[in-house]
Amino acid sequence: MKPLILITNDDGIGAPGLRALIGIMRKLGKVVVVAPDKPQSGMGHAVTIQSPLRIHEIVREDEYEEYSCNGTPVDCVKLGQKAILKRNPDLIVSGINHGSNASINVLYSGTMAAVLEAAMEDIPAIGFSLDDYSYQADFSHVAPYITAIASNVLNNPLPAGVCLNVNIPALNGEPIKGVKVVRQARAFWDESFDERHDPHHRKYYWLQGVFTSKDEGTDTDDYAIRNNYVSIVPVQIDLTAHQAIELISNWDFDIEPGKEK
């Protein structure tokens, strides 16, 4: 039996990165695509609860189905699993994102939110991103890496609550050196707001920023990509800082039970 693979992304149904991922996955299994009908970059783990969702059927063949919806990447996973397939797929892949999702970008990324959503549902899942924000990015070098990583996930169980964040260096004339399994780098966006005035003399702001590492480790995703390796970070849905529980338990909360008013 061919595996059933659900594909989504956050750049929207028309994005070249999605098309590249579809082409690769169709060699591995039966593919169902459910992607946002418009770009949803930076949507994080947003989910649509205030307005109704709509699904648009685009292709429906034996081995391949394609749908768009008016929701977020997380909505796409929920709709794909619970309204379209009505079963769990064997694998959910998201991407290929136009732009790196290394380091803390995992928290902003709609691509990775879809993958975390799958992990909550105990479905094996991988997010793929290319370190090139251009819509015309060249995806010609990514297939062997994506095929190898997806095949491993199909054949080996991931730990419960764990999914993968894969980042691939942009095509730069040098051969990719290999694959590194690493941790999320400590980094931040050094940001500011560009303040402007509209024709009615009212202020508005554009967010602008530069991704800035503050991590000197060589075992990070950021380091791997900058050194022309494909990075794999295992990512977990448990955000508890377990090592901090004891510290905070020792704080004095100074409230007598029942006398709080």
Added chain:
Amino acid sequence: MKPLILITNDDGIGAPGLRALIGIMRKLGKVVVVAPDKPQSGMGHAVTIQSPLRIHEIVREDEYEEYSCNGTPVDCVKLGQKAILKRNPDLIVSGINHGSNASINVLYSGTMAAVLEAAMEDIPAIGFSLDDYSYQADFSHVAPYITAIASNVLNNPLPAGVCLNVNIPALNGEPIKGVKVVRQARAFWDESFDERHDPHHRKYYWLQGVFTSKDEGTDTDDYAIRNNYVSIVPVQIDLTAHQAIELISNWDFDIEPGKEK
């Protein structure tokens, strides 16, 4: 010097939970509120990058300022820090959310996204939520707990990259038993889509679900709240599943460097 406290939320500038939190924080320091001009529940870590942001000044006094903006909770933190204050506040608090953000809700929650954003910027931060979704929820019992927890964070450094997710039981006639520092429960939303037809005979879908724990531990946020304790989960911005790095490093990726095509 009074501490400078930035307040935001995801239920919007008019929410009673935000008003309750403002009242409590004004006893602890100088308060600046930057909140979304409309409800932003379930927005996760969404950030506005495709459209410009606007800020509306509502109150500007010596010890108290209040602004709304057309963005998400994460946008509010960025605007507050980088466009309004132009310095780091001593504390960022978010909430009080109408509804629990225990367990995996930390990933969906705009309230907690604002707090994680603060942690990325090395600003001490706490998200407060009440286990009552009603807009008319009773916040009369929360002040001593919020005051005690916020005072501790102002006086004790949190570890780097760590913030707090605080959930408070709804007022239920029984006194709250105390405070527990716990881990995020393993749970999920048992969801389905309610399929309907509009007057033009087109299908649309409403997401509906029931929060369901699959965790038998007594050291979790979900257990604490159900047993009438205030729960504190230290939450971290590092999502790496460190314990899975070795396992995945042993996979065979079977790609000869430089021969990937």
